Amino acid sequence: MAVIVTKECIGCGACVSVCPFGAIAMQDGKAVIGDACTACGACVDTCPVGAIVREQEVKEVAMDKTAYKDVWVYIEVAEGKPRNVGLELLGEGRKLADAMGQKLAGVLIGENVEGLAKEAFAAGADKVYLVEGPEYKHYSTDAYTIAVTDLIAAYKPSVILLGATNDGRDLGPRVACRIGTGLTADCTGLGIDEQTGLVAWTRPAFGGNIMATILCPDHRPQMGTVRPKVFKKPEPDYGRTGELIRVASKVKPEDIRSKLVEVIKVCTTSCNLEEAEIIVSGGRGLGKPENFCLVENLADALGGAVGASRAAVDAGWKPALHQVGQTGKTVGPKIYFACGISGAIQHLAGMSSSDIVIAVNKDPDAPIFKVADYGIVGDVCEVLPILTEEFKKIKQAG
Numbered sequence: 364m365a366v367i368v369t370k371e372c373i374g375c376g377a378c379v380s381v382c383p384f385g386a387i388a389m390q391d392g393k394a395v396i397g398d399a400c401t402a403c404g405a406c407v408d409t410c411p412v413g414a415i416v417r418e419q420e421v422k423e424v425a426m427d428k429t430a431y432k433d434v435w436v437y438i439e440v441a442e443g444k445p446r447n448v449g450l451e452l453l454g455e456g457r458k459l460a461d462a463m464g465q466k467l468a469g470v471l472i473g474e475n476v477e478g479l480a481k482e483a484f485a486a487g488a489d490k491v492y493l494v495e496g497p498e499y500k501h502y503s504t505d506a507y508t509i510a511v512t513d514l515i516a517a518y519k520p521s522v523i524l525l526g527a528t529n530d531g532r533d534l535g536p537r538v539a540c541r542i543g544t545g546l547t548a549d550c551t552g553l554g555i556d557e558q559t560g561l562v563a564w565t566r567p568a569f570g571g572n573i574m575a576t577i578l579c580p581d582h583r584p585q586m587g588t589v590r591p592k593v594f595k596k597p598e599p600d601y602g603r604t605g606e607l608i609r610v611a612s613k614v615k616p617e618d619i620r621s622k623l624v625e626v627i628k629v630c631t632t633s634c635n636l637e638e639a640e641i642i643v644s645g646g647r648g649l650g651k652p653e654n655f656c657l658v659e660n661l662a663d664a665l666g667g668a669v670g671a672s673r674a675a676v677d678a679g680w681k682p683a684l685h686q687v688g689q690t691g692k693t694v695g696p697k698i699y700f701a702c703g704i705s706g707a708i709q710h711l712a713g714m715s716s717s718d719i720v721i722a723v724n725k726d727p728d729a730p731i732f733k734v735a736d737y738g739i740v741g742d743v744c745e746v747l748p749i750l751t752e753e754f755k756k757i758k759q760a761g
């Protein structure tokens with residue numbers, strides 16, 4: 364979709380000031396759209412004479428939306444197990460499906476993954492679509508895109524939820540583009556729009572300064588990726604069962620254009636924040652990068668992952684994959700240690716669903732203490748080594 368200026372432009376300049384990207388300039392008394400344009404449409408709505416219009420690049424296909432039903436959740440598999448985010452989304456998908464009076468289905472793709480269908484049923488699925496084969500042993504964009512688009516063409520879901528993981532962020536947009544629908548990426552909230560009955564996808568926009576709620580009125584399926592740990596995993600009910608629909612794979616070896624040569628694990632327990640039960644995070648209060656070892660030692664003693672505030676990441680003390688918060692990871696461990704972190708709203712956005720929060724801060728009025736279950740007022744450089752030693756002793760004794 365692009366935005367174009369028609370010859371009706373009267374050169375009033377109203378569009379120039381409303382463009383959030385500074386993409387419009389006046390030339391010879393007419394508005395000219397530059398490369399920075401994202402086709403957000405702010406100028407279209409503002410132009411007093413309707414001289415700026417959206418140019419439809421994607422060929423509109425008349426779509427019978429009533430043919431599309433059911434809520435699907437793509438269940439990502441890692442090392443023979445469903446990733447937690449798939450189960451979290453089945454829990455939330457169940458609510459959407461019930462509100463829409465539709466069925467909830469899991470999509471399971473992989474090599475020898477049939478045994479995981481029971482996890483999907485236990486998490487709330489009524490059906491599971493199963494596509495198996497050696498070509499799905501490792502994730503590949505080509506094979507998985509073909510599998511999911513074929514499933515959509517055959518069974519026509521109304522909604523598809525995927526985890527905003529590396530694979531989900533790769534697969535979701537590729538599938539959406541291939542079938543010509545929209546996708547709302549990186550959602551932090553889901554609901555049903557009361558007026559239209561459509562899924563209301565909520566996500567941070569404009570660098571996290573506002574929350575935008577997005578609808579997909581014209582195309583099906585409605586698609587979105589959702590961050591891990593935004594929703595709680597439902598308690599499994601292994602008494603539940605459902606319909607297992609086996610679908611033959613149509614992927615041919617020549618369809619897969621990439622070859623997995625080697626898997627190099629750069630991420631160990633310490634950066635697996637989304638799955639971690641204990642996280643120790645450090646912020647600017649650590650004072651200097653060398654002091655981050657105090658956080659790492661405590662995490663090590665507890666078998667936990669290491670997190671960081673954006674200030675610590677921006678200072679180059681830790682890589683971005685450790686960042687917790689609105690523009691970092693959303694986490695939900697059993698215990699979250701915030702060490703030398705003030706508790707800015709953007710940090711809280713990523714960790715407030717932690718079961719227990721323990722804060723260490725030298726300022727008794729730091730906002731983090733308002734959300735902490737336990738607070739230690741003190742210098743991180745003194746407190747953290749003591750905690751580490753004490754936890755080590757308890758571990759050795761136990």
Ligand SMILES: Cc1cc2nc3c(=O)[nH]c(=O)nc-3n(C[C@H](O)[C@H](O)[C@H](O)COP(=O)(O)OP(=O)(O)OC[C@H]3O[C@@H](n4cnc5c(N)ncnc54)[C@H](O)[C@@H]3O)c2cc1C
Pocket residue numbers: 570571572645646647648649650671672673674675686687688689690691692702703704705706707708709710713723724725726729741742743744
């Ligand atoms: C759009 C947007 C998105 C953002 N996204 C994120 C995000 O995803 N994650 C995130 O974390 N932030 C994010 N931020 C930044 C956020 O607003 C804060 O600036 C940031 O969280 C502050 O990090 P901090 O708590 O480490 O540092 P500070 O706010 O500087 O706090 C340091 C704290 O350490 C304490 N302290 C100092 N010395 C010691 C000591 N020796 N011992 C104990 N305590 C000490 C101080 O009392 C203070 O409370 C975002 C901001 C914006 C505008």
